[in-house]
Amino acid sequence: MEKMSRVTTALGGSVLTGRTMHCHLDAPANAISVCRDAAQVVVAGRSIFKIYAIEEEQFVEKLNLRVGRKPSLNLSCADVVWHQMDENLLATAATNGVVVTWNLGRPSRNKQDQLFTEHKRTVNKVCFHPTEAHVLLSGSQDGFMKCFDLRRKDSVSTFSGQSESVRDVQFSIRDYFTFASTFENGNVQLWDIRRPDRCERMFTAHNGPVFCCDWHPEDRGWLATGGRDKMVKVWDMTTHRAKEMHCVQTIASVARVKWRPECRHHLATCSMMVDHNIYVWDVRRPFVPAAMFEEHRDVTTGIAWRHPHDPSFLLSGSKDSSLCQHLFRDASQPVERANPEGLCYGLFGDLAFAAKESLVAAESGRKPYTGDRRHPIFFKRKLDPAEPFAGLASSALSVFETEPGGGGMRWFVDTAERYALAGRPLAELCDHNAKVARELGRNQVAQTWTMLRIIYCSPGLVPTANLNHSVGKGGSCGLPLMNSFNLKDMAPGLGSETRLDRSKGDTRSDTVLLDSSATLITNEDNEETEGSDVPADYLLGDVEGEEDELYLLDPEHTHPEEPECVLPQEAFPLRHEIVDTPPGPEHLQDKADSPHVSGSEADVASLAPVDSSFSLLSVSHALYDSRLPPDFFSVLVRDMLHFYAEQGDVQMAVSVLIILGERVRKDIDEQTQEHWYTSYIDLLQRFRLWNVSNEVVKLSTSRAVSCLNQASTTLHVNCSHCKRPMSNRGWVCDRCHRCASMCAVCHHVVKGLFVWCQGCSHGGHLQHIMKWLEGSSHCPAGCGHLCEYS
């Protein structure tokens, strides 16, 4: 075949020229096929069957094959194919099940040559053998494939698809005897043309009908299939089992697929419904099409590369009654419009961010990245010379370091160690934890604890003074603190490293492009303004909030307890009804993040409304006292927990969960709880807070978590004499009947806690060894080893 195609090229002669152009047809096209000279194309449809010459500037109608007075269903074409060996030979598949061949060499007006009426249902596809002059294959809705020898009146052989409708048949280009057929039930079959009794191979390629297939022109045994399930799959048929090599997910069912000549990994697809464009995909980049042709106004029904060795000309016919020639250089390339970005965390919390230089440069202007910044797109770039876009973009890399001194997670460790989770009344626990949080500078968390105490402990006992105190703290101390100390000091309070980094990234990327050792000290003003923009965008999520509105609100929210008291009265009705007033439903989030949001605001704005919030507070507080049961707040508390968890502060979520216990547990689904617990435990263990981790495990009510303590609690010991495993009891060896675990100090059997030296493996009662090693550094057994006890 290789030889053949080279001959074709030679015949094709000069280099193809042309431009992107289209011509109007009289009727919708169902299929097109190109003559091997690449200068003519045939278009077939229900009421059209014409040959057009492809000229430099336009299509010229050359021949209308629909002759005769009466319209015949034999001419209602579902498919058409032009022989690649014989310029005069065409075949069409009719919707009424007839296969017709046409001989352009006939002198009469009617070029119809032969008529095969063997199929009982619509014939979906006809296909000429690539090298044999007289062999034609057809696949029909009736579930049969028939092979015709054009020198005979009837089919030579019939292949049965077991009454599944055949959607496509294609002769292999490389293997003389092989053809592939695709079926409505999702199967693909491989047949040997000499063996009509059974197929060589069958496999399920798609879910639902497989509309089309195409053999790779060069790679032997590569078959591309397209199906109603919107997928294009590339199969390697040379292996024992058909192996899926690539899979491209398109946006609509795939009607046709054609490999692009001379481009090993490219193929063109068009869709059967809804989507009118033609895409050229690089199968190795299955998410973004390499090229896209958008000329058609209705679904594209037929595509064909103009010349088997020219990758730049694509012809297409469409339901919109037009025929198009597309030039590859005129195609739109979606990838050009994409914004490649890269984001990665380093081992020590550093963050690297790479983006197109143009984007980063533009950002220094005003608001950076107006788009959704929560889901950055990752591009894994392999250096591949075949890829047309490699090296296209000059990118900028920014690296942001975490604060020196490991300030990052210190608060976590401290909090974990100092929090009290059980063993005291709820009020005391809350107070204690609030105190811990406050001491660590995490005012927001502290306020939350105070609020929880107010909500769940008998309200009468809450001294108002206490409350006022905290408000005062939040208002007068909190804000100035924020302003003067800047973002890094905010970090512990927020408990969200991610957001810290991101916001820092935004603020600083303009100044520290390609500067890996950037420091935090940058322009203060700049930082402040940007710091306010970014989180606002981020926090409010879907709700479109006017910036002004947001700022107006912030001052109130700097006092965390205020919204929590006010909220109950309005949160419920607001939640569902009023969508366009972001403050309502989002109160909680606003509140929780307010320090961050407001970090930028000048003291001017923030301090003024404090008084008003006081009054609000007192009113609502009274209200709650008299009427609202703690249950009333459970939704709010639940949201609060979710909020903290989403912020990355799973510590808070779990601690509250443990302390409140039954009061909130029922509101949060098991899986979420379990997820929180496991995350927290994982974190604790990474920080080697084994004891805390164990306590959390113990206090957890989630079955899956509490059984963590029960797993792998077995210690296997070997007898110190015979070196065999001791199966029954830990202190007596079954084999040598000796007590193995003797205390090296008192020479008695150890039945409880046993401590070993990992160096000499001598040991004994914990107490004895401890005592012994206080006085001596040598092993009590006298082996001379310098044991260490820590």
Added chain:
Amino acid sequence: MRLATAANEAYTAPLAVSELLGCKQCGGGGDHDEELGIRIPRPLGQGPSRFIPEKEILQVGSEDAQMHALFADSFAALGRLDNITLVMVFHPQYLESFLKTQHYLLQMDGPLPLHYRHYIGIMVCKHSCSYLVNLALAQWFRECSSKLQNLGELNKVLGLLKAEEHSWSLAELVHAVVLLTHYHSLASFTFGCGISPEIHCDGGHTFRPPSVSNYCICDITNGNHSVDEMPVNSAENVSVSDSFFEVEALMEKMRQLQECRDEEEASQEEMASRFEIEKRESMFVFSSDDDEVTPARDVSRHFEDTSYGYKDFSRHGMHVPTFRVQDYCWEDHGYSLVNRLYPDVGQLIDEKFHIAYNLTYNTMAMHKDVDTSMLRRAIWNYIHCMFGIRYDDYDYGEINQLLDRSFKVYIKTVVCTPEKVTKRMYESFWRQFKHSEKVHVNLLLIEARMQAELLYALRAITRYMT
């Protein structure tokens, strides 16, 4: 027999308890409660279907595992086994798919809010009576020729639901269309199989005290008693040999068609005209008792245009444009559109179509191992033909050979004006065939109808989108 359900399933659903008091229990069922002064409704009629004798219908308790599971699901969902389920369970494979689809359409996530879905159901159903449906939209579905007109019509219909805003998203539209077609088909099935009203519906119960005699008084009141004996006899009275001959003749024709298909090749014009003839003829096929007047319903005031209904176009001197299935078919086009706008439903409906179209037990009346595909295809294509849908690759002459007049009358009535189906129609076609086979025919009818309506609606939406 329905009492057996309760015993078997060990469910306790309050609604079911009263319903379970079948006629057979009339003698002793409700005495106790009557002493308390509670009026206990008793089911009217004989079993789930007015057409099919109760003893022919599957006895609950004798079902196999698959049916049992279906019953259990259905019972759990409704608190009772509705009559449709009891009749459809002749074909459990289909019933399963049917229930799954219905559940998804009505209960699961979808573009339309739940109450809209039910409103559509009520709009379609209440228009005629309890279960029943009139063809509110058949006209629209047939008239789909121009895009604007279609959407205008559709909006008119859907506008009833959203009085103020006429803006529907495409997804909602598709959902509504699927629901409409579903209820239309359901209506056809209900009438086609003569499903009895459920006990809680009008006409489904009586408060009369049970009679002491052998049969239930309700049988007399609704005239079912006398009819009950008749069908069996009437069918057989016509002379067994006659109807036996009927089946034989049908099979002979199928054989002939199978064999001589390739030999006599009809010309193209011939083929085209056969379709036209069949299409035109289908307009005129109507039973003689056409003059029944469907009573006006009080709900009609909710709908602006009460003249909705299937219209025979040739009667009105209009030409029905032919819909070429090769240009727009369910498998290639409809499926993708539905699945795109209303995920998963395309798949469910597709499965249902497949099951209905391919369902066969290879039996015909008393014969076994018969390839019925030709007959099923004829029925399917005949219904599509009535809707003006043409298959290029089908010889419509076959329909004339295989479907006799009484059968055509039945099909036409069930599909187009289901509320006019009578027991006589049901009995007068395929007299020798089993009831299960007639139910099977009904499944073909309703699915073909649903597909035809969907095709028109979806094509209109597709055109709107392009």
